[in-house]
Each structure stands twice: as C-alpha cells, then as structure tokens.
Amino acid sequence: MKTYSTENIRNVVLLGGTRSGKTTLAETMMFEGKVIDRRGTVEAKNTVSDNTEVEQLYQRSIYSTPLYAEYMDNKLNIIDTPGADDFVGGVISAFKVCDTGVMVVNAQQGVEVGTEILGRYAEQYKMPVIIGVNQLDAEKANWENTIESLHQAFGSKPVIVQYPVNPGLSFDCFIDILKMKMYRFKDENGTREECEIPADHKDEAQEMKAALMEMAAENDEALMEKFFEAGELTEEEVNKGLKIGFDNGDIYPVFCLSAKKDIGVKRLMDFIIDVAPSPAQDVEKSKEGADIKCNVAGPTSIFVYKTAVEQHLGEVTYFKVISGKITEGQDVVNPETGSKERVSAIYAVAGKKKEKVSEMLAGDLGCTVKLKSVKTNQTLNQAGNDNVVAPIVFPPSKYRTAIKAKVEKDDEKLGEILNRANAEDPTLVIEYSKELKQTILNGQGEQHINILKWYINNVQKIEIDLFAPRIPYRETITKVAVASYRHKKQSGGAGQFGEVHLLIEPIVEGVEANNRFKIDGREMVLNIKGKEEYTMDWGGKLEYYNCIVGGAIDARFMPPILKGVMEKMVEGPLTGSYARDIRVFVFDGKMHPVDSNELSFKLAARNAFKEAFKNAGPKIMEPIYNVEVLVPGDCMGDVMSDLQNRRSIIEGMSSEKGFQVLKARVPLAELYKYSTTLSSLTSGRATFTMAFADYQQVPADVQDKLLKAYEEEQEDE
Ligand SMILES: Nc1nc2c(ncn2[C@@H]2O[C@H](COP(=O)(O)OP(=O)(O)OP(=O)(O)O)[C@@H](O)[C@H]2O)c(=O)[nH]1
Ligand SMILES: [Mg+2]
Incomplete structure (x- = not known):
C-alpha cells in the first residue's frame, strides 16, 4: 500500500440501529475498495468485520472493527460499530478518531431508538452525518415513512440528494438530484449505467433540485447571490454549499442504499471523498486544553483508541496519527509514564487482515503490535514532545x-x-x-x-x-438513647473487665451539640470534657465526647472505646452497613484494678454502642438514583407502571423528537436488571441513564425485611 497524504484520507464511522446493515455496508465498501474480491455475509459468518467467534455466534457486531478501502486514490478508514446500545463503548472511541458518521437507517423500520441515540451522540461530538437509507431492496422498504421519521428525529437537517425509483423487491434504480441522473444497477456487484431521468420523474427531480440548491446556497453568501441571480447552481457549487452545512452539522445528506445488492455504495463513497472532511482540519485538544493540529510536519503524536489481544499477534494497539508521521521502527515515548516503546511494525487494518506499511501520516488510522505496556487513551510521542491527547470519555454504567x-x-x-x-x-x-x-x-x-x-x-x-450485588445501605439514628455494657471474663489466669456507659444522639445539620438530654422523661446533664470529630470516608460524621467524671475510666481507655464504636460504625448494628451522623457521649463506666485492659473496653464500647443504637430510633438509608428513560410514546404506560412498582417517584415527563422522556427517582435496590426489563417492555426501543442522587430512608416494611435478613445471616455465621 502506498503512503496516503492527510488530504487523501477520510475517517468514517458507520452508525445505526441494530441490524440496519452497517457490517454489510462495510463489506461492500471494502469490495468496492478492492480490499476483498468476494463479499461475505453476516449469515454465512464470513464478513471481514464480524470476525470473532462470539460475533459469528450471535450474528451481530459486538466490537467496533477498524477497516479500510482504497478508492479513487483515497484511503477510507471505516470503523464498523455495533448497533446495540450495550456495546456503545466502541462507538464512543470511534467518534474520537473519525471525522464523518454514516448513519445507516433500515428502510423497513425508519428511525429507531438506536438511530436517535446515535444522532444525539453525533450532535454532542459535532460530527458531520451522512444518512444512508439501506435495505431499499427489502419487500417492506418504505421510503416515504423513512423520510418522515428522519424529519421527526432530526428536524430539517436531513436533505434528500437521492431518491429510489422502485423501492421494494425489484429495487435497482435511484435518481441522483446532485448529478440529475438516474442510476440503474444491472447486477449485485455494483455494475451500473447512468441514464437520463425518465419523463415521469423529471418534475419531481427538478423540484427537489431547486430545494437542494436553495438549501446549499443558504450556507454561503456568495452562493446565495449567485443562486438569486442565475436561478441555479452548478454541481460543484451545490457541493460547496452542502459541504459548509454538512461540516457544521446542519445538513445530513440522505442517500439511497442496498448494501446487500451493492446499490448506491460507490456513489456514497464518491460523496465521502468529494465532500466529507479529511483529517487535515482536525484539531485535537490536549489534556491541558491546548490545540494539537493535524500537521504532518509537526512532531509525531499517536493516540491509542483501542487495544485487543488477537490470535497469532498477541496484544494489538490501534492508533490514530494525531500529528507528524509514524515510521516503521520508530522509537516513541509515553509522555505520562516516561516509558519508551518501539513501533516495530505498522499496519493498515481491515479486521483480521493487517497490511504492513512503512509509514503513516497525520490523520491516518493503523495498528501496531508487541508494545510493552500501552493502554487505551494513552498518547505516544516522538522524544521531546510532551503533548497528551485528551482522553475518550466513556458513558456511565447502567x-x-x-x-x-x-x-x-x-x-x-x-x-x-x-x-x-x-x-x-x-x-x-x-x-x-x-x-x-x-x-x-x-x-x-x-x-x-x-x-x-x-x-x-x-x-x-x-x-x-x-x-444481585449488595446495596450500600447506610444506618443512622433519629433520637437519643443510653446504654451500658459490662464486659467480664474470668478464665484461669488474667481476667478481662471493662464497663462503659454511653449516650448517643443523631447529628442534625445546623443543630449544635448540647449537654442536656431528656430520656424517658428524665433529665440528664453531662459534663463535656473533650470532643473529637471524624468525617467518615463514606459520608457523614462521628463526634466523640469524653464526659467521664471522677476518674471512672482511665484516659488510656478512651481510644479503645472510640475504636470499639468505630468498628460498629463500619459494620452498622442493623444490617452491617456503614453508619453515619452520630454523636457518642461516654459518661461513665467501671474499671477493675487488675483485669481491665484495652480489649475489654473496646468490646464493652462495641456492645454498648450497638445496644444504644437499637434504641435510638434506628433507620436504614438507601441510595436513590436519578433515572431518565427515553421511550416511544406507545410504550409509555407499561414503562410508567413498571417504574411505579419499583418504589419510584416520577418527577417529570416531556416529549422530545418523537419520544417521551420520563424522569424518576428510583432506589438502587429496585434497579437490578432494569435495563433488561425496559428492553423487553419496549422491544429494545427505549434507553435510559442512571446517576446517583442521594440517600433516603427506606420504608418501614423494607426496613423490617432487611433487619430480618441480616439477623438470619448472622445466625448462619
Ligand atoms: N435486504 C437487505 N438486507 C440487508 C441489507 N443490508 C443488510 N441486510 C441484512 O440485514 C441483517 C443485518 O445486517 P448487518 O450488516 O449485520 O447489520 P448491522 O447494522 O451490522 O447490525 P449490528 O451489527 O447488529 O448492529 C443481515 O441479515 C443482512 O443480511 C440490504 O441492503 N438489504
Ligand atoms: Mg454489524
């Protein structure tokens, strides 16, 4: 393979809902790009992209696979991504290294939730999008419905540049508005003839052309002027206007495809080369926020966006050349760890097929093998360059x-x-x-x-x-209680003795500690002599007060008493969860002249604390999550009643681009396998996010159950 200049590279990510045809499209693009001379199919388990055992088993993409095609003197780097939301990680890394997204939409379904979610990501990452309406050869292909759903999802962004003449089983023709030609396909290998637009389509095509010109002109003043004066624009001018809108993410050109029958694929590739951006305009941010330009004359920086262990190769490191160029045998440094690596070989990648090249220039995607210790999100530089590319930020777990x-x-x-x-x-x-x-x-x-x-x-x-994982409950108390405990053991030689009297009360924000308490109608006044305050690693506080009078307990026993209390804070008395926000006043006790030791006081304190805790109106707090569900309107009822069964508080509803957005507060304990339930309630058409909100007291019946379960667990042990 020759060395491609930055301007002759296009980095494209294939996006779209499950089974829309991305892997099939990638296969056809590689066929047109002469990487393969026979196309595999997902069913026959022989595509270049779905090349792992597990992908072939499930007949779907699971990993994002880097591929390429050489076409019209350009190198198209293509990343085929999985459509299922579960595997979004690979999509996010592809966003980092690609400049254009091809959104594959199944003409039998129109826009699906997957399309919608990925569209949101594309907006977030400011990625130009081309829409490929695929499977136009399928019996149930419906162009009008698909276009309508595209407008519902993306407003006025989708702009038709092609439309099919005969969608459905006999699909072999589409009209190209840019070129004002009709393309007729003669076989399933992309052989096509360019024809004049038939008379019965002329008016419609003209109308669409005018709309397209106007749309293109809107992006540039000079074009607008020309359009008003001459009433029309040349193909080049339309491309220019489209390109501006496209680069800005305002225009999503819509193309006709049958990836399976190789219809429209070449034309899509032409357009990518003519209009889609090359990486030459890339500006990466460094970790510090500085600009790193994609400049081939700059110092070498490569960024690792994926690693994998592959058969016969071992560890494979996938990278993008961010700046400069990388040459076979080049030494590089990891600026963050200082460790040196040698890039002994460089490959262009099409799935398992790795083609050795001698160098790669800024903007290109490739891989290398046998690096010692390089991870995803790390940068490797030519010595003396300390740029660190800002990392890929992966979505939170659900x-x-x-x-x-x-x-x-x-x-x-x-x-x-x-x-x-x-x-x-x-x-x-x-x-x-x-x-x-x-x-x-x-x-x-x-x-x-x-x-x-x-x-x-x-x-x-x-x-x-x-x-099901345990839930990180928290335990605390709601009122004052006192307790005492005597630890006494007499066994042969030295005995153990320690007695502790303590009082506990809740720490309430804004309420200062006092030394007067009322317990069962009885007034109690303590003599506070010392205070220690601890912030717990898991949130909340412990305050520890020494109120011992008359030397009832030696000062040296105060730390072990605190230790005993602390142990029960770590393993709370109710369910063994962390306790928080408690004041402990140690006000009395007893010692034995011979048998008292630190251990005895620690044990006495543990038990006294536990006892007091149980009488202090103890409560269990549970983590609550903010959940946001994106759901198609017709599934709203089911999703809502399911949430209500999960002790949720519904906080709001709104509609967004044809979907309903439901916001709720849900206890974590009720969210186990939620994504699975949601998926089965909506046939995979919904999605959600969850984020920790705060801790709330569990309802009484739940608390009873938890207490019982913990008691049983303790007995078992
Ligand atoms: N009729 C028809 N079927 C297609 C076309 N493209 C893909 N298919 C079929 O649709 C199914 C899914 O195709 P894939 O290429 O695996 O789709 P994908 O988008 O990669 O799916 P995921 O990897 O699961 O996200 C397969 O059965 C393909 O044969 C097409 O243009 N026409
Ligand atoms: Mg796939």
Missing part, C-alpha cells in the same frame, strides 16, 4: 452485577481476566468493593455482561456466578 468464580481457586485468574476485559473495553468497569465485600461488574446492559460471561466460560473455561 447495569451492575456481582461476580465470583464458582470455585475459589479460580478467583485470581478471574481477577486477571476482568482487568484485561476492562483494558479492552473501558465500559466494563470492575469494582472491588471493600464495603460490600463483593466484586462488582458494571456495564452497559445484560447483553454486555453476558458476552463477557460467554467469553469467561467458553474461552477461559472458568465457571462463574453472576448475582
């Missing part, structure tokens, strides 16, 4: 599950596999929770987790259990 190996001896290996999985897919977030004493796996949905499970079971041959 599915959590606890995971453990069925047999303990696999624990360590499982840990390694999970860490590896996170390196390859940063949206798989592993959390070793000390609080919950569980390993929690966070991901984008049940499918996402199940794919990992499949891999662990079938490839790594480890049996695992996935189960």
Whole structure:
C-alpha cells in the first residue's frame, strides 16, 4: 500500500440501529475498495468485520472493527460499530478518531431508538452525518415513512440528494438530484449505467433540485447571490454549499442504499471523498486544553483508541496519527509514564487482515503490535514532545452485577481476566468493593455482561456466578438513647473487665451539640470534657465526647472505646452497613484494678454502642438514583407502571423528537436488571441513564425485611 497524504484520507464511522446493515455496508465498501474480491455475509459468518467467534455466534457486531478501502486514490478508514446500545463503548472511541458518521437507517423500520441515540451522540461530538437509507431492496422498504421519521428525529437537517425509483423487491434504480441522473444497477456487484431521468420523474427531480440548491446556497453568501441571480447552481457549487452545512452539522445528506445488492455504495463513497472532511482540519485538544493540529510536519503524536489481544499477534494497539508521521521502527515515548516503546511494525487494518506499511501520516488510522505496556487513551510521542491527547470519555454504567468464580481457586485468574476485559473495553468497569465485600461488574446492559460471561466460560473455561450485588445501605439514628455494657471474663489466669456507659444522639445539620438530654422523661446533664470529630470516608460524621467524671475510666481507655464504636460504625448494628451522623457521649463506666485492659473496653464500647443504637430510633438509608428513560410514546404506560412498582417517584415527563422522556427517582435496590426489563417492555426501543442522587430512608416494611435478613445471616455465621 502506498503512503496516503492527510488530504487523501477520510475517517468514517458507520452508525445505526441494530441490524440496519452497517457490517454489510462495510463489506461492500471494502469490495468496492478492492480490499476483498468476494463479499461475505453476516449469515454465512464470513464478513471481514464480524470476525470473532462470539460475533459469528450471535450474528451481530459486538466490537467496533477498524477497516479500510482504497478508492479513487483515497484511503477510507471505516470503523464498523455495533448497533446495540450495550456495546456503545466502541462507538464512543470511534467518534474520537473519525471525522464523518454514516448513519445507516433500515428502510423497513425508519428511525429507531438506536438511530436517535446515535444522532444525539453525533450532535454532542459535532460530527458531520451522512444518512444512508439501506435495505431499499427489502419487500417492506418504505421510503416515504423513512423520510418522515428522519424529519421527526432530526428536524430539517436531513436533505434528500437521492431518491429510489422502485423501492421494494425489484429495487435497482435511484435518481441522483446532485448529478440529475438516474442510476440503474444491472447486477449485485455494483455494475451500473447512468441514464437520463425518465419523463415521469423529471418534475419531481427538478423540484427537489431547486430545494437542494436553495438549501446549499443558504450556507454561503456568495452562493446565495449567485443562486438569486442565475436561478441555479452548478454541481460543484451545490457541493460547496452542502459541504459548509454538512461540516457544521446542519445538513445530513440522505442517500439511497442496498448494501446487500451493492446499490448506491460507490456513489456514497464518491460523496465521502468529494465532500466529507479529511483529517487535515482536525484539531485535537490536549489534556491541558491546548490545540494539537493535524500537521504532518509537526512532531509525531499517536493516540491509542483501542487495544485487543488477537490470535497469532498477541496484544494489538490501534492508533490514530494525531500529528507528524509514524515510521516503521520508530522509537516513541509515553509522555505520562516516561516509558519508551518501539513501533516495530505498522499496519493498515481491515479486521483480521493487517497490511504492513512503512509509514503513516497525520490523520491516518493503523495498528501496531508487541508494545510493552500501552493502554487505551494513552498518547505516544516522538522524544521531546510532551503533548497528551485528551482522553475518550466513556458513558456511565447502567447495569451492575456481582461476580465470583464458582470455585475459589479460580478467583485470581478471574481477577486477571476482568482487568484485561476492562483494558479492552473501558465500559466494563470492575469494582472491588471493600464495603460490600463483593466484586462488582458494571456495564452497559445484560447483553454486555453476558458476552463477557460467554467469553469467561467458553474461552477461559472458568465457571462463574453472576448475582444481585449488595446495596450500600447506610444506618443512622433519629433520637437519643443510653446504654451500658459490662464486659467480664474470668478464665484461669488474667481476667478481662471493662464497663462503659454511653449516650448517643443523631447529628442534625445546623443543630449544635448540647449537654442536656431528656430520656424517658428524665433529665440528664453531662459534663463535656473533650470532643473529637471524624468525617467518615463514606459520608457523614462521628463526634466523640469524653464526659467521664471522677476518674471512672482511665484516659488510656478512651481510644479503645472510640475504636470499639468505630468498628460498629463500619459494620452498622442493623444490617452491617456503614453508619453515619452520630454523636457518642461516654459518661461513665467501671474499671477493675487488675483485669481491665484495652480489649475489654473496646468490646464493652462495641456492645454498648450497638445496644444504644437499637434504641435510638434506628433507620436504614438507601441510595436513590436519578433515572431518565427515553421511550416511544406507545410504550409509555407499561414503562410508567413498571417504574411505579419499583418504589419510584416520577418527577417529570416531556416529549422530545418523537419520544417521551420520563424522569424518576428510583432506589438502587429496585434497579437490578432494569435495563433488561425496559428492553423487553419496549422491544429494545427505549434507553435510559442512571446517576446517583442521594440517600433516603427506606420504608418501614423494607426496613423490617432487611433487619430480618441480616439477623438470619448472622445466625448462619
Ligand atoms: N435486504 C437487505 N438486507 C440487508 C441489507 N443490508 C443488510 N441486510 C441484512 O440485514 C441483517 C443485518 O445486517 P448487518 O450488516 O449485520 O447489520 P448491522 O447494522 O451490522 O447490525 P449490528 O451489527 O447488529 O448492529 C443481515 O441479515 C443482512 O443480511 C440490504 O441492503 N438489504
Ligand atoms: Mg454489524
């Protein structure tokens, strides 16, 4: 392969709902780009893109796959992404390195939730979008409905540049408004003839052309002037105007496709080369916010957007050349760790096929192998250049599950596999929770987790259990209580003795500590001699007051008493969860001249605290999440009543681009597998986000259940 200059590169990401035909389109683009001479199909499990065992098993894309096509002296780097929302991580990385999105829409369905979600991302990342209406050869293809749904979703942005003459099973013709020609396809390998527009389509085509010209002219004053004077624009001028609107994300040109029958694909590729931006205009931000221009004459910087372990190759590092050029055998430095690496070989990538090249220039996408320790989101530079490219920001998780190996001896290996999985897919977030004493796996949905499970079971041959994670409850109290406890043990030699009397009360924001208390109608006044205040790692406070009079307890026993209390703050008396916001006043006790020691006082304090806690109107607090659901109107009722069954508080409803947006506060305990339920309630047409909001007291019946469950658990132990 020759070396492509920055201007002759196009970086394109294929986007779209599940089964819209992205992988098939990628296959056809590579066929037109002479990377392959026979096209595979998803059904035959032989596409270049869906090349992993698990993708072939499920007949869908799971990973984002870098591909390329060489076409008209240009190199099109193509990233084929999975349509399912569960695998969005790969889409987000593709946004980072691509300049144009081709949104594939299934003409049988029109805009789907997937299209909608990806459209939002495209807006967020300011990515120019071309819409490819695909599957126009399918029996149920419906052009009008599809266009209508496009306008509903994207307003006036979609601009028709082609329309099909005969959508449906016999589809072989479309009219190109830009070129004012009709293309007729003679076979399923892209062979086409250019014809005049037939008489019965002339008026419609003319009308659309005028609209297109006006739309193009609106983006540029000079064009506008010309358009008013001459009444029309040349193809070049229309392209120019379209390009401005397109680059700004104001115009989404709409193309006709049958990826399966290779109709319209070449024309789409032409347009990408003629109109879509090359990376020459790329300006990356550094971590510090400085601009890094895509300048081939600049110092070498490459950015790692993906890593994978691949058969026969080992660790493969996928990168984009951000600036300068990278040459075979070049030494680079990781500016963040200072570690040196040698890029011994460079490859252009089409799935498993790796074609060795001697160099790659700014803007290009490629991969290398055998680097020592490079992770996704890291930058590698020519020595002396300390630019660090701002990292890809992955979306927050929406599915959590606890995971453990069925047999303990696999624990360590499982840990390694999970860490590896996170390196390859940063949206798989592993959390070793000390609080919950569980390993929690966070991901984008049940499918996402199940794919990992499949891999662990079938490839790594480890049996695992996935189960509902514990909930990080918090415990606190609502009123004053006192308790005392005597720890006494007489066994042979030295005995143990310690007695502690303490009083506890809740810390309420804005209410200062006082030394007068009322307990069961009895007034109690304490003599505060010392105060210590601790902020808990898990939120909230502990205040510890020394109110000992007359030397009832030696000062040296105060720290062990605090330690005993602290232990019960870590493992709360109600459910073993963290406790918070409590004042403890130690006001009396007893010592034994021989048997008293630190341990005895610690144990006495633990038990006294526990006792007092249970009498102090204890309550369990649970984490509440803000949940936002994007749902098609016809599923609203089901989604709403399901949420109500989850003890949710519905906070609002609004409609947005043909969907309903539902906002609710939902307890985390009720969100286990929510994404799965939502998906089955709406046939996968809804999506949601969740974010921690705050802690709220659990209802009485829930508290009773939790207390009982904890008691039983304690008895078992
Ligand atoms: N009739 C027809 N079928 C198509 C066309 N393009 C794709 N298909 C079929 O649609 C199904 C899905 O195609 P894929 O290429 O896997 O779709 P995808 O968008 O990559 O799907 P995900 O990877 O799951 O997001 C397959 O059965 C394809 O054969 C087309 O142009 N016409
Ligand atoms: Mg696919």
